[in-house]
Amino acid sequence: MRYSFRNILFLAFVALALGGCASSGKLQPGSTPGLQTVPVEASSSEKAQKLWQVFERYRGTPYEYGGTSGNGFDCSGFILTAYQEGLGKQLPRTTTQMLASGDVVHPGEIRPGDVVFFRxxxxxxxAGIYMGGDRFIHxxxxxxxxxSSISGYYWKGRLTEARRFD
Structure with missing residues (x-):
């Protein structure tokens, strides 16, 4: 019985450690569980190249709830900064606000630079930014x-929606 409790405790810790940012609220009505992507090479998109440059600048920056700078980011703070610095675009601050704006992207039509949302x-x-080839940055x-890989162990089946901010 002690062994089972330790397993449960370990799994709870892993779930918390891998969890995303909590600056978002809840799913929008009509979300699409199991949204699938069509692999696209990241190099095929000028938008993706600009976003990769921002990613390289901030790779490894620690998580900080409410963070929007090189000192620390939450998921939506990183997206906001990546779009500002890489594309010169202003996005809403939170994932809830992002879900309420942008253009809905239907399954199979996700392109590099689209914002993807996970439950x-x-x-x-x-949330993160889809980069093509099954990869997203976050x-x-x-x-x-x-x-990370959208089809990776933790993320597979959690992708719910995507938005395009052109």
């Missing part, structure tokens, strides 16, 4: 600014 822990949302609570 974490029920109502909470996490600020994770456990590792700071990183790139």
């Amino acid at each position: 974490i822990g029920g109502k909470e949302q996490h 600020a994770s609570t456990s590792a700071g600014v990183i790139q």
Whole structure:
């Protein structure tokens, strides 16, 4: 029985460590669980190249709830900064506000530079920027600014929506 409790405790810790930012609120009505992407090479998009440059500048920057600078980012703070610095665009500050704006991107039409949203822990949302080839960049609570695979163990099945901010 002690062994089972330790396993549960370990799994709870892993879920918390891998969880996304909590600056978002809840899913918008009509969200699409299991949204799929069409792989696109990151190098095929000028937008993606500019965003990769911002990512390289901030790679490894620690997670900080409410953070929007090189001292620390939350997920939406990183997206906001990446769009400002890389593309000269102003986005809403929180994931909830991002979900309420931008153009809805339908399954199979996600392109590099689109903002992708994930369901974490029920109502909470996490967001990142799709970069093509199954990759997205984001600020994770456990590792700071990183790139991850949308189909990776933790993220697979959690992608719910995407928005385009052109």
